[in-house]
Amino acid sequence: MIIVALAFVVLMLMGMPLAFAIGISGTLFFVQHPELPFTIPVQVTVSQTQNFALLAIPLFILAGNLMNRAGVSERLLDLASVLTGRLRGGLAQVSLALSALMGGVSGSAIADAAMQSRMLGEEMGRRGLPKPFAAAVLSFGAILTPIIPPGIGMILYGTIGQVSIGRLFAAGFVPAFLLWLGLAVSVWLTARRRDYPPERTRPLTWRERGTALRGGIWALLFPVFLLLGLRMGVFTPSEIGAFAVIYALLLGVAVYRCLSRDGFVEAMHGGLIDIGSVIFLIALSAIFSYGIVFERVPEMIAQGITGMTDNLQLVMILIVAVVIVTGFFIDATVLIIMLTPIFLPLVRQLGGDPVHFGMVFIVAATIGNFTPPVGAAMYAVCSIMKVPIGAYSREAVPLLAAVALVTLALIFLPEVVLFLPNLIFG
Template sequence: MLIVALTFVFLLVIGMPVAFAIAISGATYFLQHPELPLTIPVQVTVSQTQNFALLAVPLFIIAGNFLNHSGITERLLTLASVLTGRLRGGLAQVSLTLSALMGGVSGSAIADAAMQSRMIGEAMVNRGMSRGFVAGVLSFGSILTPLIPPGIGMILYGTIGQVSIGRLFAAGIVPALLLWLALAVTVSLTARRRGYPAERDTRPTAREFTQALRGGIFALLFPVILLLGLRMGVFTPSEIGAFAVIYAIFVGIAIHRKLNRASFIEAVEGSLADVGAIMFLIALSAIFTYGIVLDRVPEVVSRWILSLTDNLHLVMVLVVLIVIAAGLLVDATVLIIMLTPIFLPLARQLGADPVHFGIVFIVAATIGNFTPPVGAAMYAVCSIIKVGVGSYSRESLPFILAVTLVALVLVFVPGVVLFLPEALFAR
């Protein structure tokens, strides 16, 4: 597998698209083992797409696109402004709140970061905030999105690792709130030092709050309905994806009346592109992971890590560092697909709760979206805000520190992660 790994890194360095880099490097394993039929790569690629549990991925993507085209985003922005507009940092605080509220709608950190950059990025700059700071807030704020149900990363991790997706959905909520708090404090301290103004000078009236809440209530109810549907056994994860699509269409047509023929077609086209990209990646990853299983790479990695320490918390810290380092080169979705079969067996061997480990793992993998040299969310935001990666990186250091501190809390205090799933999904 060493040649496979080196080939993969080389292909990434020369700029080959990740999906093809995975497939080609995985295929080199079969060239090293001529006794294996060359029909296997084709078979595993096709069989990977036949996984019924993965049906939830395209369904939630479609639901998110329909919700985004139903006028919910603007309503959530109004609600976010009412809730946090008077805090120091103004629109920066509003953007963090919007990321938390949008988690149940988009499910994608990159999509959320790009959307917010277009909506309020220039407005934040016009309020006197530096472009590097604005890009840092909009980029790192989107780390909340994958942790609010229905995060696509949790669906992938749960499907690959055979972990309850319902428990993962519940487990992501408290860590998301902690990250929100840590980033909000960071913004507040920076705004105080630089004199960034609040967005609102007066407290919202009860009428303003009621109207804003009414406008965003259907987006807020979305993750709640998902959790209750899974908890009550009404839906399986795949079935609840289908319900999510119906819910999104109903809200867009009957409630907000913004989902017309043109926006419907636009949402479908966007969904086809998103689903095609992710499922193509998932299908080709089967070629790469075939050799991992056959060569028992998880056992080799486990022995190496256990030779250093068998303390669960230290092992999780080490895994986090490895995942963050890998995230400098590889997208979060790819990391979850490729590394879950390697690290989850080790965590289980040491007695870790797979839900606890999964949330920590997903947070660590998502950080790579915001760091050079290949952070997808970082590049999306920097290109829209028109700021250099160097300026972005300098201004993002406080946010990196805040996220790192929360990640350490999640590692050493598992109750923070497991409190809600244990309460909702009693064993």
């Protein structure tokens, strides 16, 4: 596996797309083991896509694309302004609130960061916020997106690790709120030190609050309907993806009446591109995963970590550290696919709850999207706003510290993560 890992790193540094880097390097394992039939790579690639639970991923991606063109974003922006407009930091606080509200809509941290940069980036500059600071807030705010259902990372982790997706969906709300709170406090402290003004200076009328709430209520109810459908047994995780698509269409056509024929075609086109890239990555990762299991890598890593300590919290801290460092170079989706079969058995062996670990793991894996050298959300925001990576990185340090503190708190407070899943699902 050492040659396979080195080949993966070299191919990735050469700029090869991650799916091909994973597939090609994984195939080298079978070159090293001629006793294995060379038909196995083809078989595992095809069989990986035959998992019925994975059907939820393309459906949720399509639903997110439809909602982004159904007028949902603009109404949630109005609601976010009402909720946080009077806090110091102006549009920076509004963007964090919008990320929290959009979590159940887009499902993709990179898509959310790019969308908000186009919506708010220039306006934040005109309101007196430095571009590097604005870019860092817009980027890190998107960490909330994959934590609020229906995050794609939850579906991947639940499918690969055989963990209840319904419980994962329910577990995402409290960690997302804590991340929002941590980022909002960090922005508030920076705004207070630099004397950034709030977005709204006058008190809101009840009519303005009611109008904003009515505009965003249907989008806010979306994750609630998902959980109710799963809890009451109306939908399976795969079927609820189809409900999400129908719900998005109803919002765009019947409620907000903003989804035109051209918007529908654009949503389908964007959805097909996103679905193709994600499913292709999942399929080729099966080749790499086969070698990991065959060489008993999870057992070796488990023995190495438990040789240092058998304390669950310390083990999770070590895992988070490894995931964050690895995430500086590898996309979060790839990390979840590759590392879940390695670390989840170890946590289970030590008596850890797979839902609690899943939330911590997904947060840690997502951090790499917002940090150099290969953070996809970071590059999306910086390219749209034309911000140098160095200036962005300096402004991102307090936000990264806030996320790290919240992640540490989640490790030591599993009850915080498991409160809602236990309340809803028992």
